Amino acid sequence: MDAVSSIVIRPARRDDVGIIVGMLADDPLGRARERLENPLPPSYFRAFETLEQASNIQLVVAEEGGAVVGCLQLCILPGLSSQGASRGLIEDVRVATHCRSRGIGEQLVQWAIAEARANGCKLVELLTHNTRVDAQRFYVRLGFQPSHVGMTLRF
Amino acid sequence: MDAVSSIVIRPARRDDVGIIVGMLADDPLGRARERLENPLPPSYFRAFETLEQASNIQLVVAEEGGAVVGCLQLCILPGLSSQGASRGLIEDVRVATHCRSRGIGEQLVQWAIAEARANGCKLVELLTHNTRVDAQRFYVRLGFQPSHVGMTLRF
Numbered sequence: 557m558d559a560v561s562s563i564v565i566r567p568a569r570r571d572d573v574g575i576i577v578g579m580l581a582d583d584p585l586g587r588a589r590e591r592l593e594n595p596l597p598p599s600y601f602r603a604f605e606t607l608e609q610a611s612n613i614q615l616v617v618a619e620e621g622g623a624v625v626g627c628l629q630l631c632i633l634p635g636l637s638s639q640g641a642s643r644g645l646i647e648d649v650r651v652a653t654h655c656r657s658r659g660i661g662e663q664l665v666q667w668a669i670a671e672a673r674a675n676g677c678k679l680v681e682l683l684t685h686n687t688r689v690d691a692q693r694f695y696v697r698l699g700f701q702p703s704h705v706g707m708t709l710r711f
Numbered sequence: 712m713d714a715v716s717s718i719v720i721r722p723a724r725r726d727d728v729g730i731i732v733g734m735l736a737d738d739p740l741g742r743a744r745e746r747l748e749n750p751l752p753p754s755y756f757r758a759f760e761t762l763e764q765a766s767n768i769q770l771v772v773a774e775e776g777g778a779v780v781g782c783l784q785l786c787i788l789p790g791l792s793s794q795g796a797s798r799g800l801i802e803d804v805r806v807a808t809h810c811r812s813r814g815i816g817e818q819l820v821q822w823a824i825a826e827a828r829a830n831g832c833k834l835v836e837l838l839t840h841n842t843r844v845d846a847q848r849f850y851v852r853l854g855f856q857p858s859h860v861g862m863t864l865r866f
Contacts, residue, residue: 573791580792589793603795610789612765629791634765635784636728637735637803638744640758645800648792669864678866683836683859695862704838706859707850709824711833 563660565667568615568627573604575624576617579650585685616667618651618660626651628664632675644672644680649691665698683708718815720822723770723782728759730779731772734805740840771822773806773815781806783819787830799827799835804846820853838863 568576574596581590591597607615612633618626629647634640646668651661672680683706684691692702723731729751736745746752762770767788773781784802789795801823806816827835838861839846847857 576791586792591794597794599795600791601795603789603791603797606789606797607791610767612767613789615791631786631788633786633800633802634758634761634768635803636731636755636758636762636770637741639746639752640754640756642758642761643802645788647788647798648790673866680864681838682862683838684862685859686857692860692862698864700862700864702841702860703863704840704861705847705857706861707837707839707847707855708858709835709853709855711828 562620563625563663564619565616565664566619568604568617570601570604572617572624572627573600576615576627576650579627579652580648582653583650585687614671615648616664618664620655620660624652625655626660626664628668630668630671632672632677638678641678642672642676644668644675644677646680646682649682661694662698665695669698717775718780718818719774720771720819721774723759723772725756725759727772727779727782728755731770731782731805734782734807735803737808738805740842769826770803771819773819775810775815779807780810781815781819783823785823785826787827787832793833796833797827797831799823799830799832801835801837804837816849817853820850824853 577590577592577596577600580586581592607613613631615629617624628649631645633643633645649661649664669680732745732747732751732755735741736747762768768786770784772779783804786800788798788800790798804816804819824835
């Protein structure tokens with residue numbers, strides 16, 4: 557097992573979009589949903605531009621030796637409930653297949669938790685598909701509770 | 712059962728904050744989390760101001776005959792996954808106790824679904840506490856699937 561001390565977490569750039577989509581597509585659920593083509597469909601770049609303009613959303617990547625090996629999206633959501641506390645919503649956590657089981661996902665999620673706390677959140681939340689049993693175990697190990705049902709309506 | 716045709720869904724205003732917090736607090740889970748005091752703790756108003764500045768979040772109320780009888784928060788979340796489709800996140804759905812079972816919650820959620828679609832979302836998602844069995848049945852009736860585990864980490 558390699559050390560993970562060389563990981564850097566930094567904001568995603570436009571030229572990371574291809575590798576991020578590659579990680580989203582390299583997954584039993586993602587495979588059917590993404591279009592990993594060359595050139596990449598422009599909808600991905602339009603979405604990246606919208607993300608860049610959203611001041612309450614951060615898309616970050618984990619970089620190791622110049623290569624992107626993971627990603628995570630964090631949204632800081634203000635709201636009235638819990639005495640007006642913000643919530644952190646974590647989405648699209650992925651680690652490149654050849655880099656798994658080395659703590660990179662944990663570093664990404666711990667970064668998001670720290671960032672949410674620094675922004676005054678009292679809660680971090682996420683939805684993980686019922687079939688992602690390993691992911692659920694991973695999040696419980698990091699202190700999350702499977703306290704909610706994640707309901708989705710797909711058009 | 713009264714008709715619900717007189718319901719208007721409109722953006723929440725600063726002077727609705729008290730009644731919204733009242734609805735959030737009038738709930739087994741909310742009771743322990745909120746501080747329904749007079750005057751209301753300033754943290755609620757600070758959160759409302761932050762919400763007003765977030766261009767991708769809408770806090771709306773259902774109004775009937777001039778009275779606020781429900782609320783819902785919708786965030787339109789851009790993201791790279793699903794070919795760069797945005798997602799709608801529904802939060803803090805509440806209907807005043809004396810107005811339940813009259814379709815007001817359904818009108819609020821249908822508004823949010825339509826708004827998410829109009830903003831190009833391919834998915835609407837939400838977390839509902841494991842104990843809210845009635846809410847889960849309600850969302851399934853509106854077409855949602857209990858497809859995910861909602862994981863939370865509360866500080």
